[in-house]
Amino acid sequence: MLSCQDVATRASALIDGELGTWQTLQMRLHLAMCKGCHRFIGQMQTTRDLTESLPAADAQDEDNEDRISAILSQLYEEKPDSG
Amino acid sequence: MPTAGAKEAALVQRLAAGDRAAFEQVYHRHNTSLVRVATGVVRNRATAEEVAQETWVAVLKSISGFEGRSSLASWIFSILINKARSRAKREGRIVSFDGAGEDDNLAAAFDGRGRWKNMPELWETLTPERILAGRSVMAHVNAAIEALPPGQRSVIILRAQQGLDADDVCAILGISEGNMRVLLHRARLAVRTALDGLM
Structure with missing residues (x-):
């Protein structure tokens, strides 16, 4: 029988679907009986979803336009020397 | 419909x-994450922005040599990691991503028999739009990620935000797959603890 600490240690593996059938069954059995672990797994799922929904892309603002221009001008300045 | 690989090959050609x-x-698509990952290594936002800029120049200079053995994103992040590590080395620091010596601080939540000392809360209403302590939930998530050690921070950005494959993340950071899973779990635990403290 898994302890709550065992369940918490395997929480990411469970929500990412990385556990084998037997381990998943043991986890599900514990979760069916333990309100604390059930809530904890819910918290970890919410955490995963929130971290995955952080915007990865940059805003297309003026600063970025300036940085892009700086990168391209640096490239063209260096090109003649690089052969 | 062109496949993802064909689309990327066309993009690489246009870059070249x-x-x-x-x-x-x-x-x-990548600059915000490049700066976030680099900040974890060089510990300074302004230096991280310089490292990202150097990375872009290196990417464009050598794009014609890109052979597509990894994804374009993996290649770009590998260049960034090399540059950020070199910068840290010049400042006398060796940065490793394996998380050795770090703890998840979870053991304190349990009694001697591995049971919760305090019942975890129900987070029923935690949505990206919700405001907690005057800031959006996403601002708190971002701040919690910024506070992570370099390995955890890099793994969660590359996996969760950039959506890179596990194999690519391991190759970029030079860590094993088991190590990467531990780092991702610890990163989520830290973000979860930060959010729980606000509820």
Whole structure:
């Protein structure tokens, strides 16, 4: 029988679907009986979803336009020397 | 419909041909994450922005040599990690991503028999739009990620935000797959603890 600490240690593996059938069954059995672990797994799922929904892309603002221009001008300045 | 691989090959060709729009597309997709990962290594936002800029110049200079053995994103992040590590080394620091010596601080939540000392709360209403302590939930998530050690921070950004494959993340950071899973779990635990403290 898994302890709550065992369940918490395997929480990411469970929500990412990385556990084998037997381990998943043991986890599900514990979760069916333990309100604390059930809530904890819910918290970890919410955490995963929130971290995955952080915007990865940059805003297309003026600063970025300036940085892009700086990168391209640096490239063209260096090109003649690089052969 | 072209496959993802064919689309990427076309993008690489456009980059090699000096197509500014193609560069802007790739820049906007990755630059925020490049700066976030680099900040974890060089510990300074302004230096991290310089490292990201050096990375872009290196990417454009050597794009014609890109052979597609990894994804374009993996290749770009590998260049960034090398540059950020070199910068840290010049400052006398060796940065490793394996998380050795770090703890998840979870053991304190349990009694001697491995049971919760305090019942975890129900987070029924935690949505990205919700405001907690005057800031959006996403601002708190971002701040919690910024506070992570370099390995955890890099793994969660590359996996969760950039959506890179596990194999690519391991190759970029030079860690094993088991190690990467531990780091991702610890990163989530830290973000979860930060959010729980606000509830």
